[in-house]
Each structure stands twice: as structure tokens, then as C-alpha cells.
Amino acid sequence: MSDRPDPRDRSAHYVSPEPYDPDEALQRTDRPDLDAPARVLIWRRFRQNRLALISGAYLLAIYLALPFVGFFATHHPAERNAEALFMPPQAVHFFRAGHLAVTYPMTATLDMETFTPVYVADMNDPQPVRFFTRCGRPHRVMFLFQTDLRLVCPPERADLHILGTDRLGRDIHSRIVHGAQLSLTVGLIGVAISFAIGMVLGGLAGYFGGLVDNAVQRAIEIIRSLPELPIWLALSAAIPPAWGPVAVFFMISAILGLLDWPGLARAVRSKFLALREEEYVRAAELMGASSGRIIGRHMMPNFTSHLVASATLSIPSMILGETALSLLGLGLRPPAVSWGLMLNDALDLTAVEVYPWLLLPMLPVFMVVLAFSFFGDGLRDALDPYS
Amino acid sequence: MLGYFVRRVWTMIWTLAVVSVLVFIIVNLPPGDILSNQIAQLRASGEAASVARAEFLMREFALDRPMWQQYLIWVGFWPGPHGFSGLLQGDLGWSFELNRPVSAIVGEALWLTLALNFFTVLFVYLVALPLGAVAAVKANSWIDYLATFIGYVGLATPNFLLALILYHYGAHWFGLPVGGMMSADFLDKPLSLAKLGDILLHLIVPVIVIGTAGMAGMVRRLRANLLDELGKPYVTTALAKGSPSGRAVVRYPLRMALNPFVADIGNLLPSLVSGSVLVSLVMGLQTIGPILLSALRSQDYFLSGFILMFVSLLTLVGMLISDLLLAWLDPRIRYSGRAR
Numbered sequence: 001m002s003d004r005p006d007p008r009d010r011s012a013h014y015v016s017p018e019p020y021d022p023d024e025a026l027q028r029t030d031r032p033d034l035d036a037p038a039r040v041l042i043w044r045r046f047r048q049n050r051l052a053l054i055s056g057a058y059l060l061a062i063y064l065a066l067p068f069v070g071f072f073a074t075h076h077p078a079e080r081n082a083e084a085l086f087m088p089p090q091a092v093h094f095f096r097a098g099h100l101a102v103t104y105p106m107t108a109t110l111d112m113e114t115f116t117p118v119y120v121a122d123m124n125d126p127q128p129v130r131f132f133t134r135c136g137r138p139h140r141v142m143f144l145f146q147t148d149l150r151l152v153c154p155p156e157r158a159d160l161h162i163l164g165t166d167r168l169g170r171d172i173h174s175r176i177v178h179g180a181q182l183s184l185t186v187g188l189i190g191v192a193i194s195f196a197i198g199m200v201l202g203g204l205a206g207y208f209g210g211l212v213d214n215a216v217q218r219a220i221e222i223i224r225s226l227p228e229l230p231i232w233l234a235l236s237a238a239i240p241p242a243w244g245p246v247a248v249f250f251m252i253s254a255i256l257g258l259l260d261w262p263g264l265a266r267a268v269r270s271k272f273l274a275l276r277e278e279e280y281v282r283a284a285e286l287m288g289a290s291s292g293r294i295i296g297r298h299m300m301p302n303f304t305s306h307l308v309a310s311a312t313l314s315i316p317s318m319i320l321g322e323t324a325l326s327l328l329g330l331g332l333r334p335p336a337v338s339w340g341l342m343l344n345d346a347l348d349l350t351a352v353e354v355y356p357w358l359l360l361p362m363l364p365v366f367m368v369v370l371a372f373s374f375f376g377d378g379l380r381d382a383l384d385p386y387s
Numbered sequence: 388m389l390g391y392f393v394r395r396v397w398t399m400i401w402t403l404a405v406v407s408v409l410v411f412i413i414v415n416l417p418p419g420d421i422l423s424n425q426i427a428q429l430r431a432s433g434e435a436a437s438v439a440r441a442e443f444l445m446r447e448f449a450l451d452r453p454m455w456q457q458y459l460i461w462v463g464f465w466p467g468p469h470g471f472s473g474l475l476q477g478d479l480g481w482s483f484e485l486n487r488p489v490s491a492i493v494g495e496a497l498w499l500t501l502a503l504n505f506f507t508v509l510f511v512y513l514v515a516l517p518l519g520a521v522a523a524v525k526a527n528s529w530i531d532y533l534a535t536f537i538g539y540v541g542l543a544t545p546n547f548l549l550a551l552i553l554y555h556y557g558a559h560w561f562g563l564p565v566g567g568m569m570s571a572d573f574l575d576k577p578l579s580l581a582k583l584g585d586i587l588l589h590l591i592v593p594v595i596v597i598g599t600a601g602m603a604g605m606v607r608r609l610r611a612n613l614l615d616e617l618g619k620p621y622v623t624t625a626l627a628k629g630s631p632s633g634r635a636v637v638r639y640p641l642r643m644a645l646n647p648f649v650a651d652i653g654n655l656l657p658s659l660v661s662g663s664v665l666v667s668l669v670m671g672l673q674t675i676g677p678i679l680l681s682a683l684r685s686q687d688y689f690l691s692g693f694i695l696m697f698v699s700l701l702t703l704v705g706m707l708i709s710d711l712l713l714a715w716l717d718p719r720i721r722y723s724g725r726a727r
Contacts, residue, residue, distance in 0.1 A: 222405050224653070225706060227698045229661035230679060231413065234695060237683035238416035320545055324665055327547065328680060347547075347669060352555045362548050369543040 042305075045382040052378020055371040062368070066181055070139025073174035074152050074160050077337045079137055081159060081169040083108065086117055089164040089357050092129065099128035105158040116354055127155030164357040166345055175337050176361050182338040184368065186253050186322040187315040193257030195311055198264025205265070206272025207295070216269070220262040228259050232321060236330040245336040252331055256318045267310055271303040305383045312376035316369040323365055339365050391714050399707050403700065407474075410695045411458045414688040422448060422483050422688075448481070461692070474696065480689030482682070489690050493675055497697065500674040502586070503593060503663050504656075504701060510594045511602045511655065516648070518602075519609030523644075524636055526614060534610070538603030546662050547669040550596040554670070557592050593672060597662040601655045609648050616640035646717050652709035656702045664698070 029035045036044075047053060065072065075081075087106065096102045104121035111118045135153035138146040154160030163173040205216035235255045239248055275281060276299075284294050325331030326340025327347065334341060339361040345351070346358035422444065429441035445451045449460050449467050459465035461480070463473025472478040479489035522534040541549075616622070617640050625635040667676030675694045682691035 218402075218405075222402055222409075225402065225657060225699070225702050226406065226409075227657045227660035227664070227702055229664050230695055230698050233664075233680065233683055234410075234413045234691060235416070237686070237691075238413070240418065316543070323545055324547075327545075328665075328668055330680075330683070343548075346551075352551050359548065359551075362545070365545060366543050370539060373539070373542060 042382050046378055049378040049381065051374045052382075055374040055378070058371050059368070059375060062180065063184065066184060067142045069177045069181055070141060070147075071149065072151055073139070073171075073177045074136075074150065074154055074162070075171040075174040076137035076139060077170065077175045077178040078335060079170065079174075081161075081165060081171070083169070084119075084159055084161060084165050085169045086167065086355055087119055087159070087161050087165040087169070088355075090159065090161045091121070092160070092162060093126070097126040097128075099126070100131070101129040102126035103129060103155055103158045103160055114354075125158075127158035129153070129155055129160060163360050164355075166342070166358060172342070172357060172360055175342055176339065176364055179337045179339045179342060179361065180364065182249060182332060182336060183319060183322060183340065183365070186249070186256065186338075187318040189250065189253035190256035190260065190318040190321075191311050191315050193254055194260035194264060194314070195307070197257070198261040199268055199307070201261070202265035202268025203272060203295070206269040206276070207291070213269070216265065220266055223259060223262045226259065228321070229324060231259060232256070232325060233328065233330055236325055245333060248333055249336065252322060252325060253318075256321045260314055260318065263314065264307060264310060267307060268303070271306070272299065275299045275302055306380070309376055309380040309383055312372060312379060315376075316372045319365065319369060319372075388714065392711065395707060395710055395714075399703050403703055406699045406703075407462055407696060408458065410692055410699065411461060414692040414695065415454070417686050422450070425483065426450070461689075474693070479693045482687050482690045484682070484685045484687045484690075489693050492690065493678060493694065493697075496673055496675045496678055499586075499672070500663065500667075500676075500697075501701070503590065503597070503667070503672065503674055504659060504705075506590055506594050507598045507601075507659050507663065508652070508655070508705070510598045511605060511659075514598075515602045515605035515609060519606040519648075520613060520636070520641060522606060523610040523613035523617065526610075531610070534603075534606050537599070538607055541599035541601075541603035546596055546600070546666050549599065550592065550666050550670050553592045553596055589672075593663070593666050593670060597659060597666050600662065601659055605648065605651060605655070608651060609644060612644035612647050613640060616643045646713060649709055649713050649716060653706045656705040656709075660698050660702055
């Protein structure tokens with residue numbers, strides 16, 4: 001039997017021998033580009049936002065580096081160089097005198113008119129900067145073992161203070177790097193606390209409704225109407241002075257988290273209210289799923305990603321909050337090292353005029369806050385891949 | 388409108404009551420305040436006169452009563468050692484550290500705080516409204532990018548750094564005064580026109596510093612709202628009918644976009660008050676900020692408690708005003724309560 005119908009047979013017509021699936025039209029996706037798991041779609045969308053991508057990579061890098069900060073610092077954060085008080089950022093010269101990088105020994109003289117130290121470099125005595133060697137006081141790696149191995153070490157007969165030194169002759173670069181440990185984790189812990197409170201209270205309000213909902217809503221309104229900083233100050237002032245730095249650190253994180261949850265609780269509540277009406281929730285209910293299963297398996301996956309995005313956006317305010325508290329002397333306490341504590345020294349106009357490099361810890365604060373904002377914005381936009 | 392007003396004021400009153408409980412708890416959290424220390428010292432000395440004085444202080448400040456009574460006496464709902472005399476009756480309490488009544492300490496600072504926050508709100512609105520509108524109408528132009536840039540700078544720069552930098556350059560280029568709320572000549576002088584002008588001149592930098600972050604957020608939200616409105620068919624119709632483009636923007640879309648803008652003060656005010664406290668501390672403005680910090684440090688709890696109450700009241704009244712304004716602008720809000 002040939003494929004071609006007999007031209008004389010008028011009733012015959014052409015039938016394609018290709019296999020035919022009657023459901024094919026139904027199964028074909030309208031938008032093949034959307035035919036992928038949600039996380040792939042989110043990633044595709046997120047990738048397009050260059051700024052968010054770069055910010056995310058930057059944040060990932062600095063958070064991964066946190067356990068190894070000592071390796072990247074040139075000095076121990078508490079190490080004093082009595083010969084170099086208020087030393088301005090020191091020039092590092094590359095490819096000089098047969099070395100990769102050299103610095104010159106500095107001698108300080110006191111300017112008798114302004115009473116500020118003046119540093120002069122001895123340009124005839126180049127000293128090679130040492131790389132990947134052991135020097136200085138040992139630092140702790142991964143909270144586990146101690147080592148004095150560092151990426152960059154000062155030359156043997158000269159100093160290396162690439163960002164200058166502070167009032168006590170401590171290296172600013174090393175202190176910034178070490179301060180990152182506390183300044184960056186304070187936001188994470190604070191957000192975790194606010195996340196927990198917000199989830200529970202918002203979930204209770206959204207799920208039970210009625211009286212509980214009313215009570216939670218009122219609580220949200222009250223907390224939102226409080227000015228944050230004065231309350232933070234009052235709560236931090238209540239931390240007993242005898243507590244150790246670690247306990248103080250956790251208390252400060254908790255205080256920062258305590259006032260932050262209303263936004264999250266509100267988001268959780270409204271999501272609960274909206275999702276409760278969805279058909280798949282009704283379907284799950286009719287199939288006899290318990291409320292725990294409905295919340296955990298069907299509702300939560302639908303809004304946790306949104307919450308993560310909004311939590312990311314509230315980390316910057318916590319980092320700034322820690323900075324402000326430490327700056328005012330009610331936050332972390334020395335010997336802890338944090339960016340806010342470092343800025344405590346730079347609290348007056350003399351700093352801007354005479355020792356502007358004391359303000360350098362501002363730079364990482366600025367960058368991290370911006371990175372979190374860009375990253376959070378990008379994440380929030382990417383989380384709705386079907387729009 | 389009257390019904391809405393009454394409901395709204397009632398909400399504010401009980402919110403304030405809850406806030407007062409919170410504040411009382413917070414200021415009493417630290418173990419061992421300044422008064423108990425004094426009393427303990429007097430007791431420890433063992434002399435009859437000192438012990439008697441300790442007893443007197445205990446009674447005078449109602450420390451011998453349970454906590455809830457102390458709270459009610461502080462607010463003025465319960466007769467204390469001197470009858471009803473609490474915040475409600477205008478008795479703000481006693482500062483143990485400075486040994487003066489709280490009202491004498493905070494006096495002028497309260498007005499300066501009010502002025503600072505008022506001018507900041509004014510600045511935020513006066514700048515954010517035109518900037519946001521222009522940023523939306525001329526979306527993706529240099530002015531739009533400038534607004535976004537200012538927004539991110541305001542977001543990421545801690546207030547006090549901005550203050551230091553602005554003071555520095557303000558003094559260099561414009562001869563603006565550095566630090567403080569008024570020149571030294573005017574301290575403790577009665578209010579005069581010259582003093583007022585001097586205060587206004589001193590306010591310029593703090594107002595910009597405190598307002599920038601809030602203003603940036605306002606601009607962004609107004610821009611987003613207005614962009615939504617500008618895309619709607621009625622704007623196209625207005626333009627097609629030949630109404631001048633300025634009028635086609637201002638008459639209807641801007642009015643629609645204005646509501647969220649006014650409502651935003653609820654988010655704005657707490658952060659502005661926070662910002663004003665921080666900036667006052669750093670810049671040495673004679674507002675209640677520095678008083679609060681020293682009171683908290685020395686655990687002078689009548690003083691810190693009153694200041695916390697005052698800043699909370701400030702934000703609550705601000706929110707009340709914004710809500711009333713919003714209800715006046717938008718009838719839907721005025722009538723929403725009636726259905727219930």
C-alpha cells in the first residue's frame with residue numbers, strides 16, 4: 001500500500017504516516033522558556049541583574065573569609081606599635097629594588113605647632129614586604145587552632161600600615177578585617193531572631209485569625225511606632241557591665257532583632273491570609289491533610305523565599321544599628337573589635353580634619369550595606385519568575 | 388470625619404498607655420539604679436541619720452511599694468507620697484544624678500527637639516515631592532539617576548558620617564556654623580528674632596543629614612506610584628484632548644500618587660526621631676539626645692523614662708496627624724470604619 005492515495009479514488013485523502021498524539025497540543029507549553037523547576041527560573045532571572053549578582057558574589061566571598069580573617073590581616077588587632085601613633089596610610093611601592101613590593105622605614109617627628117606626628121620616609125632604605133610567612137602574634141583560624149601564618153607580613157626593618165594606625169598605634173587594616181567578624185555576624189543573628197519571632201507571631205495571627213490576629217496586629221503597630229534607636233540604647237544600657245564580650249555580643253544581636261520583627265510578621269500574616277484561600281490548600285484539606293502538613297508542605301514553600309528576600313533587606317539596618325550603638329559606647333565593648341567601635345575614635349571633627357583615615361571603617365560598612373540592598377532587591381525581583 | 392477623628396485619637400491614647408508600660412519596664416531593667424545605689428550606701432554607713440535618710444528616700448520615691456504601684460504612681464493614676472503627681476499631672480519626676488527636677492533639665496531641649504524634627508519633616512516633603520515627581524515624569528533621565536544615587540547614598544551612609552562631612556564642607560564653602568544648635572552668645576538668652584535666625588542657620592546641616600535617608604525612600608516610592616498612574620489610560624486621554632502636559636500630570640495622577648506619600652510618614656517618623664537622637668549625640672546639638680544617653684548611662688530612670696515617653700509621643704502624634712491628613716485627602720479611609 002503506497003502512501004499516496006489513488007488519484008482516481010475521490011473519497012481517499014492523504015494521511016501522514018508520522019506518529020500522532022492527540023494530546024500533544026495540550027501538553028505543549030506556551031512558554032518553553034518557563035518549563036523548568038522554579039529554582040532554575042529564579043536563578044536565570046537573578047543572573048540577569050548584574051549588580052545583584054556581583055553583590056551576592058561579594059557577600060559570599062566576605063562571609064566565607066570570616067573564619068580566616070587573621071590570615072588576611074598584617075597584624076594582630078590588639079598589637080600596638082608605639083613608634084607609629086596616628087600614622088597615615090603608608091605607601092607601598094611595587095617592583096622596586098628587585099622586590100615585588102617594598103616599604104620605607106618611617107621616622108616620626110612631632111610638629112610642635114599642631115602637636116600632630118609627622119612621618120617622613122627614608123627613601124634610601126627599601127625594605128621588602130614579606131608574603132605568605134609567619135609573623136606577629138598568633139591568630140585563631142576557624143575557632144580551632146592558632147597559627148601565625150599570614151598572607152602579607154610587614155618587612156623586617158620597616159612598618160606596613162597600609163591603612164594607617166589609630167590613636168594607640170594599632171593597624172587599621174588589620175582591625176577592619178578582624179572587626180568584620182562581629183560586625184557582619186551581628187546582622188545575621190539579629191535577623192535570625194527577628195525571623196523566628198516574625199514567623200511564629202505572623203503565622204499564629206494569619207492562621208488563627210480573630211482575637212490572636214487582633215492582638216498581634218496591635219503589637220505590630222505599637223512596635224512600629226517606637227523610635228528604634230532610643231529603645232535600642234535603653235535596652236543596651238540594661239546589659240550588666242560585668243558581662244563578657246561574647247555575651248554582650250549576643251545580647252546586642254538579640255536587641256537589634258527584637259524591634260525588627262513587625263515587618264516580617266506582617267508579611268507572613270498577609271501571605272497566610274492570601275494562601276489560605278488558594279485551591280491547592282482547599283484540595284489538601286479535602287484530602288485530609290493535617291494543618292501542620294498544610295502549613296509545612298504546601299504554604300511555607302510558597303512564601304519562605306519572599307521572607308528570605310525581605311530578611312536580606314533588613315540586615316543592613318542591623319549592621320548600621322550595631323555601628324551606631326558601639327559608636328555611642330553602649331554596644332560592643334573593647335577588647336572586642338568591630339567597625340562601630342573603631343569609629344568611636346573618629347567621633348569628632350578633628351578626625352575629619354587631621355586624621356581622616358580613622359574614618360576608613362566607614363568604607364566596609366558602606367559597601368556591605370549597599371551590597372545587601374542590591375542583593376536583596378535582586379532576590380526579591382527574581383523570586384517571582386512567572387511575572 | 389468626627390467619628391474617624393475620635394476613633395483615631397482613642398487608638399493613640401491606648402497605644403501610648405501600652406508604650407508607657409514598655410518604657411517603664413525597659414528603664415527599670417538594669418539591676419541597681421542610681422537611687423538604690425545611694426540608698427545602699429546610706430544604709431551601709433550604718434549611722435542613724437543616714438539610715439533614716441535612706442528610709443525617707445525609699446518612701447519619697449515609692450520604692451517600698453510593688454512594681455505595678457510604682458508604675459501607676461509614675462504615670463499619675465495612683466496616689467504617691469505626694470498625692471496624684473505623675474506624668475499626667477505634669478510632674479516629670481526627679482533626676483537623681485543632677486539633683487534637679489526633670490522638667491528643669493529637659494525644658495529647652497524639648498522645644499529644640501520638636502523644632503529639629505519639624506524642620507526635618509518639612510525638608511523631606513519639600514524636597515521629596517518635586518524630586519519624586521520629576522524623577523517619574525522624566526524616568527531614566529539624569530535627574531532620575533541622580534535621585535536614585537542620592538537614595539543609595541542616604542541608605543548606606545551612617546548619619547553621623549554624613550554629618551561630619553557636611554559640617555566640614557559646609558563650614559569650608561558656605562561658612563555654615565559647626566555643631567550645636569545656636570551660637571554660644573545666645574545660650575540661656577530669651578528667645579529673640581536674632582536667636583531664632585541663629586538657630587535656623589544651625590539647623591541646616593542636621594536637617595539635611597537626618598532627612599536624607601527618609602527623603603530618598605520617599606522619592607523612590609513617589610516615583611513608583613506616579614509611574615503606575617502615568618501609564619493609565621486617563622492620562623493618555625487627557626494628553627490626547629490637548630491638555631498641557633504639566634496639568635495632565637499634576638491634576639490627577641499626582642493627586643492619586645500623593646496618598647501613599649502622606650501615609651508614609653508612619654514609616655518615616657520613627658526613623659527620623661532615631662536619626663535626630665543619633666545626630667544630636669554626635670554633633671552636640673542641645674536636644675534631648677545627649678540627655679538621654681547620659682541618663683541611660685547613669686541609670687537615672689525618671690529622666691530616661693520621660694525622654695523615651697516623649698520621643699514615643701512625638702512619633703505617635705506625628706502618625707496621628709498623617710492619618711488625619713490622609714483621611715481628609717481620601718474619603719475611602721474616612722468611611723472604612725463604618726462598615727464594621
